[in-house]
Amino acid sequence: MPSRRDDHDVGVRMIDGLDDEEIVRRLVECSCEGPQWETVAIALWAFCFRAVEDMVMGGSLARRTEKLHRPIRLSDDEREALRRDPQDLAEMFSIAFEKQLDYFATCLLAGSGWRAGAGLPLRAYFLNGLLLHLRNPMRGWWRARRRMAVEVRMGDASPLEQYRDEDLGPEEWLIATEDIEALVVALHDFDPALCDAVTLRADTGWSWARIAQEVELSPNRLSELRRDFLEHLRYIDQMGGDHGS
Structure with missing residues (x-):
């Protein structure tokens, strides 16, 4: 999967000519495998990574995740740490993305999950699911940072x-x-x-x-x-x- 923000435009152009219902129909037809599935996955990755990066760096992640009842709150220092070491954010995102991608495919093939006209656009729907999965890797990262700080203080x-x-x-x-x-x-x-x-x-x-x-x-x-x-x-x-x- 791509890991750079630069991949956004390339990935999005791959599916911008199709409406959400057509994308889902094609994914079900190919059983969420092969080139079409990879194309959609790349586009979803690009869209979601840019969105998550903007939410983390811009400070809106807490508001967005509170609406999902899975709040992720980062202090200014924690946001600055992720800005200094963007690989940490990329790794946490990768964990959440893979989990959401697996769940998304499972639901589509079971005839559940996203439905046309039932609510959010496909990409926003996928992003919400990814944010639900992001909480655990974020919590692990936060816990490791706090543990290190406590260990330094307590020896x-x-x-x-x-x-x-x-x-x-x-x-x-x-x-x-x-x-x-x-x-x-x-x-x-x-x-x-x-x-x-x-x-x-x-x-x-x-x-x-x-x-x-x-x-x-x-x-x-x-x-x-x-x-x-x-x-x-x-x-x-x-x-x-x-x-x-």
Whole structure:
């Protein structure tokens, strides 16, 4: 697949002479294989990459993805990091594109997915699906950056020692620890609402006040649960037990 913005005009010209319904008909006829499928895939890649690049660099990605209920929020520093190293964005885009392309083909051949007159143009429909798939690779990239920052700050400290740090909340510990699954289990066993709150914080960066509303807790109660969970971990640690038990 192409990976440069320069491919946009070439790819789009390949299918600009056809309406969306005709494109879909041809794709179904060729079983989403062969030259016609590759032509459409190139054009979709070019259209979507330019759109995603513009959304990321222009700061509109959050607004667009919020409408899809899969928000992707990037700070100014994160956007600048992607501007300095565009290969990171290209790699994340590639993961999302391949997943959406497979899903798109599966739906077309099953007689579902995009339909003429049912809503969005084909390319906008495909882009929305790609944005849904983009969240996970973006989250992985963001988590790796945050983990690196925490590791630099905490040095060789253990995850529990990291959590004890006054400036390191449970959502940052969730990012810093390698054993994320075990921590999520420990959070859920302690209090499911706290687990939802902490993972939401790590995933979205929302304020605790907003998260308290989302998980239907008062801000004070959520703050109490965070403190209580830390005390619980300290107790388990002193007893030599498993944080997930």
